[in-house]
Amino acid sequence: MKQFIENLPKAELHLHIEGSFEPELMFEIAKRNNIDIPYNSVQEIEKAYQFNCLQDFLNIYYQGASVLIKEADFYDLTYSYLKKCAAQNVRHTEIMFDPQTHTERGVAFETVINGIANACADANEKLGVSSLLIMSYLRHLSEESAFKTLQQSLPFKAKIKAVGLDSSEKGNPPSKFKAVFEASIKEGYVPLAHAGEEGDADYVWEAIDGLKIKRIDHGNNALQDEKLVTEIVARDLALTVCPLSNTALQVVKDLKKHPLKKMMDLGLKITINSDDPAYFGGQVNANYIAVQEALNLSKQELYELAKNSFQYSLLEKNEKKKYIEALDTFYQQEK
Numbered sequence: 001m002k003q004f005i006e007n008l009p010k011a012e013l014h015l016h017i018e019g020s021f022e023p024e025l026m027f028e029i030a031k032r033n034n035i036d037i038p039y040n041s042v043q044e045i046e047k048a049y050q051f052n053c054l055q056d057f058l059n060i061y062y063q064g065a066s067v068l069i070k071e072a073d074f075y076d077l078t079y080s081y082l083k084k085c086a087a088q089n090v091r092h093t094e095i096m097f098d099p100q101t102h103t104e105r106g107v108a109f110e111t112v113i114n115g116i117a118n119a120c121a122d123a124n125e126k127l128g129v130s131s132l133l134i135m136s137y138l139r140h141l142s143e144e145s146a147f148k149t150l151q152q153s154l155p156f157k158a159k160i161k162a163v164g165l166d167s168s169e170k171g172n173p174p175s176k177f178k179a180v181f182e183a184s185i186k187e188g189y190v191p192l193a194h195a196g197e198e199g200d201a202d203y204v205w206e207a208i209d210g211l212k213i214k215r216i217d218h219g220n221n222a223l224q225d226e227k228l229v230t231e232i233v234a235r236d237l238a239l240t241v242c243p244l245s246n247t248a249l250q251v252v253k254d255l256k257k258h259p260l261k262k263m264m265d266l267g268l269k270i271t272i273n274s275d276d277p278a279y280f281g282g283q284v285n286a287n288y289i290a291v292q293e294a295l296n297l298s299k300q301e302l303y304e305l306a307k308n309s310f311q312y313s314l315l316e317k318n319e320k321k322k323y324i325e326a327l328d329t330f331y332q333q334e335k
């Protein structure tokens with residue numbers, strides 16, 4: 001099963017580039033930028049990565065991201081993640097980045113986007129991994145700040161496929177961002193959002209009806225509301241589920257109790273993702289392996305999850321077809 005998962009062609013649809021920041025690279029970049037970080041060793045960092053909830057994690061995640069200053073830092077961060085994709089048979093990835101985490105500290109929008117986008121272009125050419133970018137608004141900040149970010153993004157529109165919504169969910173409902181999502185859609189961005197990770201089902205309703213999102217990031221708490229589940233199935237919206245993130249942030253207490261299989265049985269379209277792999281103990285393949293073991297998933301179910309990852313990506317139809325054909329060829333040989 002492990003080998004089957006490792007060789008399975010797949011896409012990753014829920015990944016925060018700032019959350020892919022491995023301790024070794026963090027030390028290296030902090031050193032070259034002459035920034036002090038409050039850890040002396042990788043072991044100390046790993047000890048600090050114990051979270052009781054989303055906010056516990058976010059505090060440490062924003063602190064880690066604060067050593068990123070120059071375009072080369074964003075490039076190195078992104079290329080390092082894309083190399084891991086290539087090694088895991090992740091053929092396509094949709095990368096979230098949080099501009100406000102950087103612009104609020106005085107780093108130019110341009111620095112962030114150029115570093116990330118150049119790494120994506122190089123990885124496409126050299127590693128054969130394709131990618132699209134999702135600009136995520138931070139929901140703990142104001143809608144006005146999100147509007148400012150939207151404005152800053154416009155000269156770089158060709159490099160950005162979608163907008164997202166992340167950070168502290170509770171107390172920051174999707175409705176807070178209704179106007180900026182409308183404006184983002186007008187600019188041609190595909191709307192996506194985190195919903196139902198810690199927030200209740202009503203946040204998921206707001207995200208699908210108010211923000212008109214095309215895919216739900218996490219969405220675990222949609223299961224609280226039967227009518228909502230029926231609606232998500234009817235609208236054919238996929239959920240980007242992140243198993244190891246869920247246990248690390250105590251959204252799910254035990255992987256054996258993870259609702260992933262139940263979600264699939266209800267007819268929801270599920271994909272498996274790593275969210276913030278450097279913080280939650282594993283890349284995308286580790287997530288597949290962990291849920292396969294915990295829930296005893298079959299090869300057929302793993303194939304479906306991988307197929308969804310291409311089907312519900314933001315790629316053009318013919319691109320999806322190309323990836324799914326490669327997956328089907330693999331599956332016919334290995335099932």
Ligand code: HPA
Pocket residue numbers: 016019054061166167168169194197245275276
């Ligand atoms: N949830 C909300 N915001 C985030 C996350 C997450 O899992 N990861 C990075 N920002």
Ligand code: ZN
Pocket residue numbers: 014016166194217275
């Ligand atoms: Zn996330």
